[in-house]
Amino acid sequence: MNKRWMSNLGRALALISAKIVRHKKAFVLGFVFTFMFFPPITHAVVAPNSDTKSKPEAVIVRNEGENYYLRAVNDLRYKNNLAPLTLDIRLNESASAKAIDMINNQYFSHWAPNGKSFSDFIWHDSPRAITVGENLAKCFKSREDAFAALVNSPTHYAIMVGNFTNFGVAEKYDSHTNCTQTVMHFSYYVR
Secondary structure (H helix, E strand, O other): HHHHHHHHHHHHHHHEEEEHHHHHOHHHHHHHHHHHHHOOOEEEEEOOOOEEEEEEEEEEEEHHHHHHHHHHHHHHHOOOOOOOOOOOHHHHHHHHHHHHHHOOOOOOOOOOOOOOEHHHHHHHHHHHHOEEEEEEEEOOOOOHHHHHHHHHHHHHHHHHHHOOOOEEEEEEOOOOOOOEEEEEEEEOOOO
């Protein structure tokens, strides 16, 4: 096992241990929650096996922003007895496209100057999504500050604890404003 996985495993075991002490019934939920939704993975990349005759393995890597926001949103949902969201590459792509569009066209809104809405970005990459949502943050000093501001806004909070199944996020640096823009996309799929 690599060091990163071992580090995540250690944190997961600490989380589980803490939950056992506080809530005996939370053991199973904490275990499933931690290992199903927080392994160190996401953008699909194909890496060759050491054995050249076998098929390549899919190796998936998440960036720090994806890790932070997925954990933060799912922690918030957990505290509200809601099912965790699944990180969705399609929503990462739509969030990235939206962030780039906002930077290129110098706006900060759920609606582009050309009339395109956030839902257009999401449904372009996720046409089977039933309902969709978006949260935006801009120019915060840290991810923690951005997330705290979203939690303290009733409309943004409602989206994070809303009836969604999937989640995607993108952070893009805007050299015009010297700020990072964060776009979170949410969707609901019938399972």
